Every structure is written in structure tokens, then in C-alpha cells.
Ligand SMILES: NC(=O)C1=CN([C@@H]2O[C@H](COP(=O)(O)OP(=O)(O)OC[C@H]3O[C@@H](n4cnc5c(N)ncnc54)[C@H](O)[C@@H]3O)[C@@H](O)[C@H]2O)[C@@H](O)CC1
């Protein structure tokens with residue numbers, strides 16, 4: 001296997017972007033030339049999205065900084081290409097370069113409107129009010145203007161990011177423009193993957209501007225990277241081809257411990273997706289009253305019947321489990337109040353913890369328990385479980401991206417925070433983001449599917465890899481595959497139809513699609 005990490009797009013803070021930009025300028029690239037280049041690319045994209053014959057009237061919102069400068073160059077270019085351009089400049093003091101472009105726009109005869117209602121007559125609006133230089137809340141007349149734009153039905157294209165969003169946390173600073181399209185310049189900013197920003201971004205697109213790799217590396221190598229999961233990363237990590245003489249015990253044995261009389265379905269979904277991961281041997285430990293039902297639903301699995309508690313949860317694991325055959329354990333879906341969690345945390349095997357296992361971990365001394373483990377540990381909380389596990393950190397830190405990253409390094413675990421944009425952080429401080437998913441996955445049971453898949457991939461991976469950053473990437477691979485199956489099913493049927501059972505059935509289709517792509 002080629003162990004080089006394939007190229008993956010990076011995600012940066014405003015400070016990192018400014019530092020990269022400053023390096024480029026210090027080596028001789030004129031600021032005005034870069035603005036010109038970027039704005040030409042934005043104009044080209046706008047022309048494709050809003051062709052002149054159907055969208056002849058453009059309204060341009062010009063802010064005081066270089067985001068406003070970009071907007072003025074776009075205005076000039078749209079004017080030269082035949083659009084009727086009207087501009088609005090709500091702040092009178094402009095940065096020098098922006099002021100130059102404003103003067104030239106006036107020289108060309110482009111009109112500056114005074115009345116904000118004029119905006120409503122445009123076919124589209126270009127938002128160049130604020131970019132990554134926004135430092136304080138948008139208020140007063142500017143906030144009123146944003147409200148007028150948001151209440152209108154005119155589509156908005158935001159330059160760099162919708163004005164009003166914090167570039168790093170994605171928080172709305174006072175108010176923010178709700179864009180139809182956002183053209184992020186150069187490198188992805190963090191806001192594009194923060195939950196608070198998602199309702200404002202519309203369709204997000206990256207407009208690259210040829211940042212020299214040296215300058216990018218000089219700034220970004222100072223800290224562990226934040227990267228987007230890509231199909232090529234996933235392609236490289238999936239265990240596609242087995243050795244010719246493969247034996248079932250050599251291609252991954254997963255022990256799944258899940259289910260209770262209260263939540264039998266979770267066990268089944270988890271087991272079915274583990275099976276779909278390609279694992280060689282699947283052992284499923286469930287309360288004994290579920291045994292026959294699970295066997296009938298998934299005959300490929302070796303079902304381990306466990307003694308039950310009064311509430312129908314697993315009371316203990318049988319003593320005859322062949323631990324030496326197990327490569328990885330996944331624990332939690334539908335587990336209920338089973339008392340076995342502490343004992344399993346002490347087992348020296350790679351372990352995926354989800355659902356009730358996480359809720360039980362939350363009742364224990366989390367830090368000491370996780371730090372005492374010698375094998376890799378993967379935690380897959382959703383937002384609620386995350387808050388139960390790490391209440392102080394979730395409360396204190398408004399930026400969950402930083403929070404997840406810090407916790408993963410501190411606790412030496414792989415931490416997967418599930419959400420619209422799932423974050424996967426490793427002990428080395430690297431963070432992966434899954435950029436593409438679907439709200440169709442917001443359903444009870446889809447997390448169980450992810451746990452089975454992640455456990456299955458973990459079991460199939462050779463152990464040396466489990467100790468490096470590869471285990472984080474493996475978790476990211478499971479997240480990507482799961483989300484892609486959701487997108488695939490939503491596209492083929494509808495978002496309404498993506499039940500977790502359909503999701504499991506679609507795992508193979510999205511994989512086939514990846515292989516052929
Ligand atoms: N990424 C890059 O390297 C490039 C950036 N460019 C553009 O430059 C932008 C950044 O430019 P700037 O640093 O000038 O920043 P902005 O254009 O985002 O805004 C900064 C200005 O807004 C003022 N301001 C901040 N918050 C305010 C508030 N709440 N109310 C009123 N005024 C407020 C500041 O005092 C400053 O004058 C990027 O977003 C992008 O559009 C491009 O021109 C070229 C390439």
C-alpha cells in the first residue's frame with residue numbers, strides 16, 4: 001500500500017489566510033494584481049451562473065475593505081460585458097485600493113444607488129461588503145440593509161463569504177447575508193464547515209488563485225492541518241483487494257457488542273453495515289433473547305448470546321469468546337444500561353465507542369479512563385452525546401472545530417463529532433472534515449450504520465497502521481462512505497426515503513460508484 005497521503009484541500013483561519021497573502025505580497029506580487037486576478041475569476045463564474053440575456057441587472061454591494069475592492073472590479077467587468085450595473089456603497093471611508101476602484105467606476109459612469117429599495121429591482125446581487133476582515137458585529141444602517149437584502153427574493157452571490165459571518169467560527173456577527181452562492185477565495189475558510197454558518201452559505205464554491213505551494217506550506221506547516229476528506233484519500237484507504245490466499249480470519253474479525261430488548265434494531269443495523277464493510281468474520285454479541293432474531297436477519301454473523309439483565313440488556317459476555325481472533329471491537333448501539341462497558345474499556349483491542357457506551361463513559365472519569373487505554377479508541381458522539389461527555393469543553397469553546405481537535409490530542413483518541421459537517425480529529429492534532437453529506441441522514445439509526453462500518457474497516461486494517469494517523473483517516477473513510485451512501489440514496493429516491501436500512505443497502509452502490517469514477 002502506498003502510505004503517502006494524497007493531496008487534500010486545506011481549511012484555514014482568517015489569520016492563516018492573511019499570513020499567506022502577506023507572504024505573497026512580500027515576494028513582489030502587487031496587491032492590486034492579485035485583486036484583479038481574483039475578481040476576474042469571480043466575474044467569469046458569475047457570468048456562467050447568471051448569463052447576461054436572462055440576468056441583465058446586477059446590484060453590487062461595496063464594503064470599505066478589499067472585499068469591497070473585489071466587488072468594484074467585478075462591477076467594472078460586468079459593466080464592460082454588457083450588464084446594467086448599479087452599486088451601493090454604504091460606508092463612506094474606503095481603503096486606498098478600494099477607493100481607486102470606486103473612483104474609476106464613477107469615471108466609467110457606473111451608478112451608485114442611494115435608496116436600498118433599488119436593490120429589489122436587480123436580477124442578482126454581488127455581496128462585497130465584508131470578507132475575512134470583519135472584526136465586529138454588523139449593526140445600525142448596515143444591519144438594516146442586510147435585512148432588506150435577505151427579505152428580497154433576489155439571489156445573492158457573496159464574495160469570499162457571506163458578509164456578517166465570522167471567518168473562523170462561522171458565527172453570525174450581528175446579522176449576515178443569506179447567500180445563494182458563496183465564492184470562497186484561495187483556500188477554504190473554516191466558516192464554510194461550521195454549523196452556525198450553514199444556513200447562510202448557499203452553494204459554496206472555491207475560487208483558487210494559484211497560491212504558491214511554498215508560501216502555503218510556510219504558514220500552514222506551523223500547526224497540524226485541517227483537511228477535507230476526498231475520494232482519492234478514501235480510495236487509497238479502502239481494503240479493495242485481498243491477498244490471493246486470503247483466509248477469513250486474516251481479513252478482519254470484528255466483535256460487535258450491541259442491542260437490548262429495548263433497542264434490538266440498533267444491533268441489526270450496526271451488524272448489517274459491519275457486514276457491508278467487507279469484514280472477514282463478524283461476531284455479534286447481543287442479549288440471548290435476541291439471538292434467534294438476529295441470526296434469522298443476518299445469517300453471515302456469528303451471534304453470541306449473552307446473559308441478560310432484568311431490563312433486557314447484556315449482563316455479561318460469555319467466557320468462551322476467542323479474544324485472540326478479534327481485531328477490533330465496536331460497542332454501544334442499542335446497548336441500554338448494560339453494565340459491561342467498564343470491562344470492555346479495559347480490553348486491549350482497538351475500540352469504537354458509540355451511543356449508550358458513550359453515555360456510560362460520560363458517567364465515568366472520562367479523561368483518566370481514556371488515557372489508561374493502550375489500544376486505539378474511537379469515539380463517535382453526535383452533538384448531544386458530545387455535550388454529555390465533555391460538558392465543560394462544549395460550553396467554554398464556541399468553536400467546536402478547535403474543541404474537538406484539542407480533546408483528541410489531550411485524550412489520545414480519535415474523536416468523530418457527527419453533524420452536518422462531521423469532524424474527525426486524531427491524537428496527532430490533525431482534523432478531517434467531511435465536506436459532503438445530506439440532511440437525509442438526520443434519522444434515528446443512521447449513527448448505528450456508521451459504527452458498524454467504522455468497526456468493520458478498523459478490523460480489516462493491519463495493526464501497525466492503527467497506531468499512526470492512518471486510524472484517523474480510516475475513521476474519516478467510514479464517515480465519507482456513510483455520507484456518500486446517504487447522498488446516493490437521496491439522489492436516487494428522495495431525502496424522505498433514506499431510511500437507515502436503505503442506507504445499508506446503498507453502501508455497496510456508492511462503493512461501486514467510487515471504484516468506477
Ligand atoms: N484571500 C486573499 O488572499 C485575497 C483577499 N482579497 C479580498 O480581501 C478581503 C479581505 O479584505 P480586508 O482585509 O480589507 O477586509 P474586509 O474587506 O473584509 O473588511 C475590512 C474593513 O471593514 C471594516 N469593518 C470590519 N468590521 C466592520 C463592521 N462590523 N462594520 C463596519 N466596518 C467594519 C474594517 O475596519 C475594514 O476597513 C477578502 O475577504 C477578499 O475578498 C482579494 O482581494 C485578494 C486575495
Ligand SMILES: [K+]
Nearest residue numbers: 127130159163
Ligand atoms: K462578502
